[in-house]
Amino acid sequence: MSAVSACQAILRRDLLAVARSRSQLYSSALLPLMLLAILGTGISEGLDPALVRDGDYTSFLVPGIIAMTVLFSSTFSSASYYQDRDSGMLRVMMACPHPPQVILLGKALAGVTIGGLQAMVVLAIAAVVPAIDLEWQHGIAPGVLLAAASVVLLALLLNGFAQVVAARIRTMQGFHLVMNLLLFPLLFFSGAFFPLEDLPSWLKVLAAANPISYAVDMLRIAVYADGSGYFGLGIDFAVLGALAAALFAWGLQRHPGYHW
Numbered sequence: 001m002s003a004v005s006a007c008q009a010i011l012r013r014d015l016l017a018v019a020r021s022r023s024q025l026y027s028s029a030l031l032p033l034m035l036l037a038i039l040g041t042g043i044s045e046g047l048d049p050a051l052v053r054d055g056d057y058t059s060f061l062v063p064g065i066i067a068m069t070v071l072f073s074s075t076f077s078s079a080s081y082y083q084d085r086d087s088g089m090l091r092v093m094m095a096c097p098h099p100p101q102v103i104l105l106g107k108a109l110a111g112v113t114i115g116g117l118q119a120m121v122v123l124a125i126a127a128v129v130p131a132i133d134l135e136w137q138h139g140i141a142p143g144v145l146l147a148a149a150s151v152v153l154l155a156l157l158l159n160g161f162a163q164v165v166a167a168r169i170r171t172m173q174g175f176h177l178v179m180n181l182l183l184f185p186l187l188f189f190s191g192a193f194f195p196l197e198d199l200p201s202w203l204k205v206l207a208a209a210n211p212i213s214y215a216v217d218m219l220r221i222a223v224y225a226d227g228s229g230y231f232g233l234g235i236d237f238a239v240l241g242a243l244a245a246a247l248f249a250w251g252l253q254r255h256p257g258y259h260w
Contacts (some may be wrong), residue, residue: 006098010106014080015113052195053226059133062126063219064192066147067212069119070154071187075179077111078162082172104252108159115155116148123147123223134223143222146233150218150240157211157244158183163251183212190216196230214240 052060084090093103123144126132136143162179169175189203190212196204207213208231218236221229229236 003098003102006096006102007106007109010093010103011110011113014077014107014110017080053135053224054133056133058131059224060195061193062123062132062134063216063222063224064187064190065126066119066123066151066219067154067190067192067216068187069122070115070151070215071158071183071212073115073118074111074155074158074162075176075183077107077114078159078166078179079172079175080107080110081163081166082175101252104163108163108248108251111159111162112152112155115158116151119151119155120148127223135226136223137226138222146222147219150215150222150236153218153240153244154212154215156248157215157240160244160247160249160251164247186210186212189213191220191230192216211240211243 081090084093094100096103127134134143138146165178165182166175169178189206190210191207192212196207196213199207214231214236217229217231218233218240221233221236231239
């Protein structure tokens, strides 16, 4: 129980730090909404997006924007390792009688919670905007639960991956560079911004090997699509769940010491 209390204390500390950082809260919420409004409206009115339902690219973009919100939040939350290290707080945490995995779990759960809440806020705002037409093919309540499950699985996957990267990169600048270099191409080839059905074969292969593709597909099935999605809900759950569990467990094995 003492380990649970320590984990809860770290989780509460990181959540309070984000709550007090208004710039991070505003930027993490406003940037996805700005992209949704500007990119979605520009494509819908400036191009002919005949490949999406009713030519409504703004609604099509919602699942991808939610996935991008989780990606941004996971990157920013993981950067708190470097802030704690440079301020000396990490040394204080490591002096406690609990193993390093307790510290990692508390900080990882904070990142998952922050990313999940921010993504669901974006979904809630998109759902009440009159210009956005979400399908909710399984009903609103089941759709929200399915979207929340996909967001949590994606957040677990990204936070686990971020912990693995943070354990090997010594500087915050290097961490952000590596994360952006690796994650943003994955986001663009995940079907977040364009349908996968009509892509060339080699891009379809890359999308199938991309774990973010399965999260976007789950979100699209939950809130937008009127069918079974590109991969199918069963495959989405199996692939994303297995990868999220594996990467999150791997991240917890990384030692958050000063050897970064």
